[in-house]
Amino acid sequence: NLNPMKELLQEAHLNNYAVGAFNINNLEFLQAFVTGAEEMKAPLILQVSERIIPYIGLETVSRMTEAIIKDRSIPVALHLDHGSRFESIIAAIRAGFSSVMIDASTKEFEENIEMTKKVVEVAHSVGVSVEAELGTIAGTEDGHTVEEKNAMYTDPDKAKEFVEKTGVDALAVAVGTAHGVYQGKPELDFERLHKIKRLLDMPLVLHGASGVSDQDLKTAVKYGVNKVNFNTDFQQAFTKRVKEIFAEDPEVYDVHTYCGPGRDAVIEKTKEKIKILGSSNKA
Ligand code: 13P
Ligand code: ZN
Numbered sequence: 028n029l030n031p032m033k034e035l036l037q038e039a040h041l042n043n044y045a046v047g048a049f050n051i052n053n054l055e056f057l058q059a060f061v062t063g064a065e066e067m068k069a070p071l072i073l074q075v076s077e078r079i080i081p082y083i084g085l086e087t088v089s090r091m092t093e094a095i096i097k098d099r100s101i102p103v104a105l106h107l108d109h110g111s112r113f114e115s116i117i118a119a120i121r122a123g124f125s126s127v128m129i130d131a132s133t134k135e136f137e138e139n140i141e142m143t144k145k146v147v148e149v150a151h152s153v154g155v156s157v158e159a160e161l162g163t164i165a166g167t168e169d170g171h172t173v174e175e176k177n178a179m180y181t182d183p184d185k186a187k188e189f190v191e192k193t194g195v196d197a198l199a200v201a202v203g204t205a206h207g208v209y210q211g212k213p214e215l216d217f218e219r220l221h222k223i224k225r226l227l228d229m230p231l232v233l234h235g236a237s238g239v240s241d242q243d244l245k246t247a248v249k250y251g252v253n254k255v256n257f258n259t260d261f262q263q264a265f266t267k268r269v270k271e272i273f274a275e276d277p278e279v280y281d282v283h284t285y286c287g288p289g290r291d292a293v294i295e296k297t298k299e300k301i302k303i304l305g306s307s308n309k310a
């Protein structure tokens with residue numbers, strides 16, 4: 028009973044809020060996101076990065092998700108984050124994901140269109156939603172780094188052409204955010220974002236949202252972002268809590284005595300983010 032991501036994002040697009048898209052790193056994260064979103068009565072996008080799949084297992088994460096959201100009252104989508112290979116996208120669809128991202132943003136414009144089109148054809152034929160990316164987002168994401176100087180902001184007219192030719196359900200835009208921890212303070216190009224939104228009139232996605240101020244996140248939502256991706260902020264919240272526990276008592280070895288509080292920290296952070304994105308009570 029997963030929902031297509033498109034359903035969640037269309038609602039957000041029409042009512043001007045954003046759905047949190049949170050990266051699953053282990054069972055505790057998954058439990059925390061669902062618990063937090065349910066407490067906030069918020070729609071939820073759970074996502075798994077292609078690069079984490081060898082660690083977590085594709086069938087494993089899909090079945091864990093199905094088991095955890097069974098009997099839940101909120102709409103939930105399960106999304107493949109930063110899919111780069113056609114095979115891993117097909118594998119995710121087969122495993123029951125309700126949405127996939129094809130990230131061919133480092134390819135030439137025409138090749139990005141071709142790859143994305145191919146994914147849209149297959150995914151849409153079985154009711155699975157598609158997110159693609161135009162422009163490149165800087166920073167490090169699960170060990171993969173794009174240097175700041177190689178990052179390229181999304182061109183609004185190109186974006187228009189891209190969505191018309193591909194038929195994607197959501198577009199990730201590069202407007203100044205970066206994956207991972209920021210070196211300096213991020214400077215978001217809201218004017219560009221606003222322009223893209225007016226031209227495309229469809230759900231937009233903001234990647235690399237960890238480390239972006241609450242105010243900037245709110246402004247990004249105001250200008251048309253409907254899906255906001257967070258990973259690093261949750262990893263830091265979890266790890267910080269676990270470190271505190273080990274600092275208090277280095278002899279701790281019982282896994283649930285430190286993963287449990289780590290999970291609680293992720294629940295709190297989930298609720299905080301949902302509040303900022305304006306998606307509470309939208310489920
Ligand atoms: P952060 O780790 O900066 O939150 O980025 C997450 C992301 O964009 C996942 O796709
Ligand atoms: Zn990302």
Ligand code: NA
Nearest residue numbers: 205207235237
């Ligand atoms: Na970030």
